Amino acid sequence: DIAVNQSGFTINGTVKGYEDGTLVNLLNPNSGQPEASATLKAGKFLLSGKMPFPDVRLINFNNEQKYITLFLDNSTIHLSTYRDSVQNATVTGSASHTEFMDYLKVTKPYEGLINQQGRYDAATTAKASDVLENFTKSHPGSYVSPLALYRHFQINNDAIKVEEIFNSFTQAVRTSPVGNYISQIIAEEKKFPIGKPLADFSQEDKDGNKISLSSFKGKYVLVDFWASWCRPCRAENPNLVRSFAAFKDKNFTIFGVSLDKEKQKWLDAVAEDGLNWTQVSDLKGWGNAVAQQFGINSIPQSFLLDPNGNVIGKNLRGAALENKLNAVLK
Secondary structure, eight states: OOOOOTTOEEEEEEEESOOTTOEEEEEOTTTOOEEEEEEOBTTEEEEEEOOSSOEEEEEEETTOSOOEEEEEOSSEEEEEEEGGGGGGOEEESOHHHHHHHHHHHHHGGGHHHHTTOSOOOHHHHHHHHHHHHHHHHHOTTOTTHHHHHHHHHHHHOOHHHHHHHHTTSOHHHHTSHHHHHHHHHHHHHTTSOTTSBOOOOEEEOTTSOEEEGGGGTTSEEEEEEEOTTOHHHHHHHHHHHHHHHHHTTTTEEEEEEEOOSOHHHHHHHHHHHTOOSEEEOOSOGGGOHHHHHHTOOSSSEEEEEOTTSBEEEEOOOTTHHHHHHHHHOO
16 A cells, blocks of 8 residues: 655654754664664754665664654655654654554553553453454554554454454565564464363372363363463463462462473472462473473463363463453453
């Protein structure tokens, strides 16, 4: 849809409040590295380069921690701002950036939910999903759409819906790096479809008792793959502890499968993090038999099962697990 300037991008900037010679950097937010730099002359600067595909970039002055966020494509862009409100820059000339601003505007009421902060009820989650879905459907040729679709997936874990929307995108958008990432997620998710049962397994607890997944039938259960050495797992544990405390008397429990190798480190982490639910491990690390059975190649990974053993959620992080449990355990 977008007329893209093949020769690259040019950003003509005007900024008030900084001295001549001020360093202007265009940063890649993933690496934090500058991709183009300039110095300010009479309140003006010029940045140029080439984007392989439209994507988010940041501009800052004198390496200050205040950023202009741009959705940059290969076009000629005009930008103006003031030192005391750098992030509120006016940007014109880029179709991708205009779409990005539209996206931020429509999702603003659901910002906390979309960024996985705070706890929300099912109605708010449904509204946020609709807003994200409508954006993606009305912008099939926009590089902002995969971003919106990824957020939709984080809220809903609905791979079928995500695939349906993804297939409506233009080929250029589908094969962009974010597009490729989403198609990997879809392929991964289809291994364990929502609404289908998770295969039964059993493993030993710390005392050598064999515990099977099927022994939890009749309850909502979160099967949680983790390890004492996995930092993101340990960071996620307080959320699990909170959900467990809130819902353990409402027919919910957690079944932890640890990819540890050393028994003592595993048990110390269980005690330190206060994981008062069933824990099993065969102490084989990544070679854990259950992890192998399910093709688990990154942790934390989790599956939320209903009382019949069917998957109703996957990798619900932060407040997302609590939001889901609030919705199903009325």
